[in-house]
Amino acid sequence: MNKKTELQANKLFIGVDIGGMSAKGVVINRDGEILSEQSVVTGNGQGGEELSNNIVAMVNDLVMANGGLKSAFAGVGIGCPGLIDSKNGVVVFAGNLGLNYYPLGREISDKLGMPVKLTNDANAAAWGEAKFGAGKKYKDSILITLGTGVGGGIVIDGKLFEGGNSAGTEIGHTVIVENGESCTCGRKGCLEAYASATAIIRQTRNAMEANRNSAMWNTYTLETVTGKTAFEYAETDTAAKSVVDNYVSHLACGITNLVNIFRPQVVMLGGGVSNQKENLTQPLQKILDKELFAGQSYAPVKIVTASLGNKAGAFGAAALFM
Numbered sequence: 001m002n003k004k005t006e007l008q009a010n011k012l013f014i015g016v017d018i019g020g021m022s023a024k025g026v027v028i029n030r031d032g033e034i035l036s037e038q039s040v041v042t043g044n045g046q047g048g049e050e051l052s053n054n055i056v057a058m059v060n061d062l063v064m065a066n067g068g069l070k071s072a073f074a075g076v077g078i079g080c081p082g083l084i085d086s087k088n089g090v091v092v093f094a095g096n097l098g099l100n101y102y103p104l105g106r107e108i109s110d111k112l113g114m115p116v117k118l119t120n121d122a123n124a125a126a127w128g129e130a131k132f133g134a135g136k137k138y139k140d141s142i143l144i145t146l147g148t149g150v151g152g153g154i155v156i157d158g159k160l161f162e163g164g165n166s167a168g169t170e171i172g173h174t175v176i177v178e179n180g181e182s183c184t185c186g187r188k189g190c191l192e193a194y195a196s197a198t199a200i201i202r203q204t205r206n207a208m209e210a211n212r213n214s215a216m217w218n219t220y221t222l223e224t225v226t227g228k229t230a231f232e233y234a235e236t237d238t239a240a241k242s243v244v245d246n247y248v249s250h251l252a253c254g255i256t257n258l259v260n261i262f263r264p265q266v267v268m269l270g271g272g273v274s275n276q277k278e279n280l281t282q283p284l285q286k287i288l289d290k291e292l293f294a295g296q297s298y299a300p301v302k303i304v305t306a307s308l309g310n311k312a313g314a315f316g317a318a319a320l321f322m
Helices: 003-008 047-064 104-112 121-132 197-210 229-233 238-262 272-276 278-291 309-321
Strands: 012-018 022-028 034-041 073-080 083-085 090-094 099-102 116-120 141-146 150-156 159-161 266-270 302-305
Touching: 012 047, 012 121, 012 309, 022 047, 022 309, 034 047, 047 073, 047 099, 047 104, 073 104, 073 121, 073 309, 083 116, 090 104, 099 104, 104 116, 116 121, 116 309, 121 141, 121 150, 121 159, 121 266, 121 309, 141 238, 141 272, 150 238, 197 229, 197 238, 197 272, 229 238, 238 266, 238 278, 266 272, 266 278, 272 278, 278 302
Parallel strands: 012 073, 073 116, 141 266, 266 302
Antiparallel strands: 012 022, 022 034, 083 090, 090 099, 141 150, 150 159
């Protein structure tokens, strides 16, 4: 054990995961046990100053709930949506938070008098799963989050990979269909345009409109369709099965591309659509086994469901100091 590790052996760790409407904060020990947790409002376009003040107040409460000594903590890790300069603790751009080149990490560090590290929220979630979740047995892992958009993060040889100026790993914006569906990023054919929860909801509505006899109409209207609607009816309804098959095919294409580039040991799926568990991972694994370069015999890759849920980002943020 080196001196730095020895000094931190008994330290506690604070992780903050900033979302569009709220921020979650946790205190964990080195084994990943949650000692305290709290949340604070972040929405309503409050701006950087109010956001930093709210996070500082939450962190101070977490410190008080765990003995009140800031010296007992290794630091505060923060996962924030948007383009993040993790080296300098700057939010380069986060549209939903109204931040542009805002030094969030330094602001919070100065106000708290504690070390602060900042990274992208998807990177934090990937690191959390790698340290304490479904990826903890592996040195190389990829997390793909299937929510409103498609995000994720990559861990290589036990280290979080962020790309140049920590601006990489935008998994959702790799093109899988040339000149395909329009994406929110401005390109066409991105994985996000086909594999996000938003995408499968759109695809399900289109299928229902084209198939008025679909059994999905028995339970859902176009306004009440969710990301699980097609999965619920896939075994009994041809329109629903077509939606699921196409969704799985597109997601498998994106996963295979990533795996052929990085060759992780495991791909973890998070976000709302991942709640389908084996209904999603099994057909994806079948396609990957068939299409993976050189097959599975030499460097096998598993597809699994992430295990930390909506706490993955906070765990990963805290683990930035491990």
